[in-house]
Amino acid sequence: xxxxxxxxxxxxxxxxxxxxxxxxxxxxxxxxxxxxxxxxxxxxxxxxxxxxxxxxxxxxxxxxxxxxxxxxxxxxxxxxxxxxxxxxxxxxxxxxxxxxxxxxxxxxxxxxxxxxxxxxxxxxxxxxxxxxxxxxxxxxxxxxxxxxxxxxxxxxxxxxxxxxxxxxxxxxxxxxxxxxxxxxxxxxxxxxxxxxxxxxxxxxxxxxxxxxxxxxxxxxxxxxxxxxxxxxxxxxxxxxxxxxxxxxxxxxxxxxxxxxxxxxxxxxxxxxxxxxxxxxxxxxxxxxxxxxxxxxxxxxxxxxxxxxxxxxxxxxxxxxxxxxxxxxxxxxxxxxxxxxxxxxxxxxxxxxxxxxxxxxxxxxxxxxxxxxxxxxxxxxxxxxxxxxxxxxxxxxxxxxxxxxxxxxxxxxxxxxxxxxxxxxxxxxxxxxxxxxxxxxxxxxxxxxxxxxxxxxxxxxxxxxxxxxxxxxxxxxxxxxxxxxxxxxxxxxxxxxxxxxxxxxxxxxxxxxxxxxxxxxxxxxxxxxxxxxxxxxxxxxxxxxxxxxxxxxxxxxxxxxxxxxxxxxxxxxxxxxxxxxxxxxxxxxxxxxxxxxxxxxxxxxxxxxxxxxxxxxxxxxxxxxxxxxxxxxxxxxxxxxxxxxxxxxxxxxxxxxxxxxxxxxxxxxxxxxxxxxxxxxxxxxx
Amino acid sequence: xxxxxxxxxxxxxxxxxxxxxxxxxxxxxxxxxxxxxxxxxxxxxxxxxxxxxxxxxxxxxxxxxxxxxxxxxxxxxxxxxxxxxxxxxxxxxxxxxxxxxxxxxxxxxxxxxxxxxxxxxxxxxxxxxxxxxxxxxxxxxxxxxxxxxxxxxxxxxxxxxxxxxxxxxxxxxxxxxxxxxxxxxxxxxxxxxxxxxxxxx
Numbered sequence: 001x002x003x004x005x006x007x008x009x010x011x012x013x014x015x016x017x018x019x020x021x022x023x024x025x026x027x028x029x030x031x032x033x034x035x036x037x038x039x040x041x042x043x044x045x046x047x048x049x050x051x052x053x054x055x056x057x058x059x060x061x062x063x064x065x066x067x068x069x070x071x072x073x074x075x076x077x078x079x080x081x082x083x084x085x086x087x088x089x090x091x092x093x094x095x096x097x098x099x100x101x102x103x104x105x106x107x108x109x110x111x112x113x114x115x116x117x118x119x120x121x122x123x124x125x126x127x128x129x130x131x132x133x134x135x136x137x138x139x140x141x142x143x144x145x146x147x148x149x150x151x152x153x154x155x156x157x158x159x160x161x162x163x164x165x166x167x168x169x170x171x172x173x174x175x176x177x178x179x180x181x182x183x184x185x186x187x188x189x190x191x192x193x194x195x196x197x198x199x200x201x202x203x204x205x206x207x208x209x210x211x212x213x214x215x216x217x218x219x220x221x222x223x224x225x226x227x228x229x230x231x232x233x234x235x236x237x238x239x240x241x242x243x244x245x246x247x248x249x250x251x252x253x254x255x256x257x258x259x260x261x262x263x264x265x266x267x268x269x270x271x272x273x274x275x276x277x278x279x280x281x282x283x284x285x286x287x288x289x290x291x292x293x294x295x296x297x298x299x300x301x302x303x304x305x306x307x308x309x310x311x312x313x314x315x316x317x318x319x320x321x322x323x324x325x326x327x328x329x330x331x332x333x334x335x336x337x338x339x340x341x342x343x344x345x346x347x348x349x350x351x352x353x354x355x356x357x358x359x360x361x362x363x364x365x366x367x368x369x370x371x372x373x374x375x376x377x378x379x380x381x382x383x384x385x386x387x388x389x390x391x392x393x394x395x396x397x398x399x400x401x402x403x404x405x406x407x408x409x410x411x412x413x414x415x416x417x418x419x420x421x422x423x424x425x426x427x428x429x430x431x432x433x434x435x436x437x438x439x440x441x442x443x444x445x446x447x448x449x450x451x452x453x454x455x456x457x458x459x460x461x462x463x464x465x466x467x468x469x470x471x472x473x474x475x476x477x478x479x480x481x482x483x484x485x486x487x488x489x490x491x492x493x494x495x496x497x498x499x500x501x502x503x504x505x506x507x508x509x510x511x512x513x514x515x516x517x518x519x520x521x522x523x524x525x526x527x528x529x530x531x532x533x534x535x536x537x538x539x540x541x542x543x544x545x546x547x548x549x550x551x552x553x554x555x556x557x558x559x560x561x562x563x564x565x566x567x568x569x570x571x572x573x574x575x576x577x578x579x580x581x582x583x584x585x586x587x588x589x590x591x592x593x594x595x596x597x598x599x600x601x602x603x604x605x606x607x608x609x610x611x612x613x614x615x616x617x618x619x620x621x622x623x624x625x626x627x628x629x630x631x632x633x634x635x636x637x638x639x640x641x642x643x644x645x646x647x648x649x650x651x652x653x654x655x656x657x658x659x660x661x662x663x664x665x666x667x668x669x670x671x672x673x674x675x676x677x678x679x680x681x682x683x684x685x
Numbered sequence: 686x687x688x689x690x691x692x693x694x695x696x697x698x699x700x701x702x703x704x705x706x707x708x709x710x711x712x713x714x715x716x717x718x719x720x721x722x723x724x725x726x727x728x729x730x731x732x733x734x735x736x737x738x739x740x741x742x743x744x745x746x747x748x749x750x751x752x753x754x755x756x757x758x759x760x761x762x763x764x765x766x767x768x769x770x771x772x773x774x775x776x777x778x779x780x781x782x783x784x785x786x787x788x789x790x791x792x793x794x795x796x797x798x799x800x801x802x803x804x805x806x807x808x809x810x811x812x813x814x815x816x817x818x819x820x821x822x823x824x825x826x827x828x829x830x831x832x833x834x835x836x837x838x839x840x841x842x843x844x845x846x847x848x849x850x851x852x853x854x855x856x857x858x859x860x861x862x863x864x865x866x867x868x869x870x871x872x873x874x875x876x877x878x879x880x881x882x883x884x885x886x
Contacts, residue, residue, distance in 0.1 A: 322838050348757065351860070
């Protein structure tokens with residue numbers, strides 16, 4: 001309940017009013033003559049015009065954010081003044097027995113007017129809250145330390161309709177629409193019940209004091225919030241804090257959290273989340289929660305903070321939201337499929353006994369044909385089963401108008417799938433100007449047709465290194481060559497333990513793949529679309545003759561000083577190690593570079609020493625950071641079946657942390673997903 | 686669309702394991718491959734793409750019971766889950782008879798599940814097919830992980846059509862729910878093909 005309503009109904013305020021009025025009248029009766037002695041009476045017009053003007057000024061000062069309320073307040077004070085004057089005259093007439101003119105002259109003396117004005121101000125002081133806009137100090141009874149949160153009901157700022165409309169990730173084209181547009185969107189009745197109940201729910205909680213530690217920011221600067229009361233879910237601020245760049249706040253995140261309207265939590269109206277539940281995502285616009293932040297904590301205006309967020313939206317952890325919602329919301333709308341007829345068929349498949357764990361590994365390996373990277377299919381391929389009853393794979397474009405051959409069904413024991421070589425009638429490589437390598441190259445360097453259209457092939461010699469280059473036109477070939485030369489020494493770096501077959505630099509959509517072909521010779525491929533990276537890597541390996549490890553250029557002394565020291569491994573980092581399963585067993589190590597302040601999180605096989613890899617990762621990143629393509633998002637070294645991935649972690653505006661993971665990887669896609677997750681988790685450490 | 690080979694007295698069905706990347710589609714096939722008797726399975730073929738891509742597709746031919754004198758043979762496929770392999774997914778769906786939608790139960794993959802299901806519907810439409818007319822089941826995989834969404838919520842998101850299809854909780858790496866899903870969708874396919882009660886060895 002707001003302060004305004006409490007002041008109106010509090011008996012004390014009215015008692016105060018009556019007491020002060022009584023005292024005033026008693027004073028008039030007792031000291032009336034004194035006023036006459038001290039000054040002459042003012043002209044009636046002046047005596048009755050000055051007080052309202054005074055009240056208007058005072059009311060406007062106190063209620064400057066609500067002019068209408070101020071005007072009303074001034075009128076109320078003027079009315080009180082008139083009432084006091086009339087009462088004073090009545091007292092003088094009735095009690096004191098004076099004449100009307102004498103009584104009027106007494107209440108219109110300067111002293112009399114001043115006393116009446118002061119009396120009015122003191123008398124109405126408890127009602128001054130009426131002059132301000134309605135200020136609310138909502139708190140739910142649930143506190144952060146409670147283990148179970150009921151759904152909170154609290155008044156919050158209701159965003160303008162256009163902001164509400166923008167907040168859910170629902171779009172008419174189905175990008176955010178429920179999966180089944182034809183089915184019921186939600187359990188409508190349940191939704192309506194929740195929303196209606198929310199709208200009618202009263203607020204029962206009193207304001208609570210701001211937290212003592214850390215000291216609160218001036219809560220008075222927090223913009224007032226408005227009705228209506230809504231049913232809310234509480235989202236721990238810590239779960240969304242990493243979406244705010246540090247420059248968004250003047251205070252540390254922990255203090256921002258402590259000074260939220262609901263300390264430690266953001267309150268989000270359920271009605272904004274309901275339409276998104278079927279999408280498995282929950283997003284709200286910054287404006288929905290902006291008023292819950294103390295004004296002094298924000299580094300800029302709300303609009304600036306919104307600009308710092310992706311699309312101005314906060315992504316909320318849905319695992320915090322769903323448990324707070326009533327289960328009835330998730331009642332599937334349809335009816336179960338009638339599967340009674342299925343019992344007519346026995347289960348077609350029965351697992352083999354004994355269980356698979358006892359099956360011979362070698363037998364299984366022989367039965368599972370997994371193609372190696374060297375004969376993988378292209379990224380987009382058409383499966384063509386010909387009359388010879390073999391599956392083949394040939395390159396195709398994404399264009400659906402491309403001719404596609406209908407696959408035919410074939411006998412199970414005759415089935416086989418062959419990864420065909422990429423189409424070879426591609427861009428011919430120009431004869432090398434300086435053939436520094438001993439291997440014949442041109443036939444192996446032919447580009448697949450899909451790449452030939454998008455890459456420009458050339459051959460250059462820089463610093464004594466011959467480079468066969470396939471570079472996207474949008475990229476500067478000189479910059480790509482420079483990047484390749486920066487990476488090349490690391491391919492044969494002793495700290496790797498073995499020579500790398502290939503290294504891939506990535507920064508956004510830009511990728512540069514460097515593959516040694518022979519001493520002093522490299523195959524360099526660069527793309528500005530990440531989608532073609534796999535094809536590019538494969539082509540580069542083929543063009544380099546299988547990516548046989550060889551010393552591309554002499555390995556220089558790269559040590560930049562061993563100013564790395566191990567630090568304790570936080571529990572959160574140890575937990576991340578357990579998630580990188582595609583790298584095999586890895587041990588976490590955290591190292592700090594005292595020179596640059598960079599923190600390195602290493603996840604390497606237990607038998608691999610961390611320090612050399614840490615210095616290696618640091619040196620690779622530092623070397624590439626000075627190039628024109630900039631600090632890499634990731635650098636991946638292919639070492640036979642092993643991979644070493646150096647991934648920069650986003651830490652605010654500067655990348656000050658590296659994730660280094662290495663080990664045998666047989667599912668690189670899974671490894672990539674695990675690394676991305678690990679990077680997100682480590683960014684919050 | 687089943688294929689009947691009268692000479693061999695065999696009928697072929699195509700089952701596609703569909704779902705977002707790293708949801709466990711390959712794990713399903715690997716487990717099936719490991720567990721089926723040698724006489725009932727062919728070679729499993731996995732095609733991988735480049736360094737940072739996962740499976741192109743997996744293929745496993747298996748034979749099952751005899752119905753009306755025809756040996757039923759199922760060709761099990763997976764699709765690559767990554768978003769930019771849509772043409773491959775579309776091609777693998779060509780001629781599909783049944784679908785096992787493998788969903789990742791983890792909270793942070795929910796959106797991927799929804800998008801993958803929507804992508805499945807779109808790709809089926811390319812062949813004038815729809816999920817309403819295609820036998821399919823849903824497998825909520827990775828139920829052994831700690832950060833999984835409740836099945837009720839997964840059902841709300843992924844099984845919300847007018848007719849809800851059978852669903853299974855799964856841990857594909859351990860085999861939980863793998864054969865339940867496969868047998869159910871296979872029987873749905875057989876029921877659609879043969880219409881009911883006839884069955885064989």
